[in-house]
Amino acid sequence: MASSRNEFYALMLVVVVGSIVASCGANFNQDFDLTWGDQRAKIFNGGQLLSLSLDKVSGSGFQSKKEYLFGRIDMQLKLVAGNSAGTVTAYYLSSQGPTHDEIDFEFLGNVSGDPYILHTNVFTQGQGNREQQFYLWFDPTRNFHTYSIIWKPQHIIFLVDNIPIRVFKNGETIGVPFPKKQPMRIYSSLWNADDWATRGGLVKTDWSKAPFTAYYRNFKATEFSTNSFSDAAWQSNELDAYGRRKLRWVQKYFMIYNYCNDLKRFPQGIPVECRR
Numbered sequence: 001m002a003s004s005r006n007e008f009y010a011l012m013l014v015v016v017v018g019s020i021v022a023s024c025g026a027n028f029n030q031d032f033d034l035t036w037g038d039q040r041a042k043i044f045n046g047g048q049l050l051s052l053s054l055d056k057v058s059g060s061g062f063q064s065k066k067e068y069l070f071g072r073i074d075m076q077l078k079l080v081a082g083n084s085a086g087t088v089t090a091y092y093l094s095s096q097g098p099t100h101d102e103i104d105f106e107f108l109g110n111v112s113g114d115p116y117i118l119h120t121n122v123f124t125q126g127q128g129n130r131e132q133q134f135y136l137w138f139d140p141t142r143n144f145h146t147y148s149i150i151w152k153p154q155h156i157i158f159l160v161d162n163i164p165i166r167v168f169k170n171g172e173t174i175g176v177p178f179p180k181k182q183p184m185r186i187y188s189s190l191w192n193a194d195d196w197a198t199r200g201g202l203v204k205t206d207w208s209k210a211p212f213t214a215y216y217r218n219f220k221a222t223e224f225s226t227n228s229f230s231d232a233a234w235q236s237n238e239l240d241a242y243g244r245r246k247l248r249w250v251q252k253y254f255m256i257y258n259y260c261n262d263l264k265r266f267p268q269g270i271p272v273e274c275r276r
Contacts, residue, residue, distance in 0.1 A: 027046075029043055037059055050216040054087060056210060062189075071151060074220040076146050076216065078141065084110060084141075086197055087191070087192060090191070092187055095183065101123055103123075120166055122156060136160065137254060146161050154169065166247075259274075
């Protein structure tokens with residue numbers, strides 16, 4: 001098991017180092033703009049820490065100054081503690097326009113003692129509806145944890161603390177669009193969604209607990225270039241055996257919704273990418 005674990009981390013090192021064009025560490029003052037929420041979004045500790053807050057008047061958000069086309073994005077988050085029902089902390093990549101592409105992490109709050117739901121989705125050419133949802137195997141409000149997206153021409157990998165939880169593969173050969181032409185910015189926001197976020201909207205936000213606050217640190221962006229590497233080099237960065245085992249472990253024990261299994265939602269048949 002130890003050797004397999006070492007192989008997995010060695011693979012992730014290859015993904016990061018072998019494909020690097022540019023890698024930048026975090027300074028929120030340099031890398032991000034606070035875009036809404038007035039003083040509810042704050043950068044402090046010399047640009048090393050960022051917080052978003054939500055109260056009954058408004059939420060808040062930020063976005064990256066730079067756009068990215070392929071790369072690995074890492075961010076450490078500590079989510080809203082206590083009774084976070086009705087709140088959503090969104091952290092995602094997105095382009096703009098009616099045919100935008102998007103790669104989503106959304107953290108759906110819950111009442112005290114009940115787990116957060118991690119909601120993931122992939123939009124291509126303005127179309128989403130590819131949701132997978134998970135419980136986490138830890139309390140995401142007690143400490144910072146790392147949430148990562150690896151975006152390459154052949155796949156998108158979602159990771160939590162470097163453990164893969166979802167892989168969305170390029171299915172263009174079977175007619176499924178894949179995000180590979182539109183550069184995307186990094187966005188994050190904390191907002192009220194008590195019409196749907198917690199138990200389908202049955203549990204409302206308890207404003208007596210406001211303000212609700214989430215924290216961010218240790219942002220890192222590692223850009224990849226398709227022009228610098230052969231097809232074989234890109235394909236070699238798939239998950240190894242240990243990574244595939246961890247992916248199966250997460251999906252077996254922590255996945256709570258998969259659009260590919262929702263036959264009621266797709267009475268005419270599940271989406272084509274689910275049939276592979």
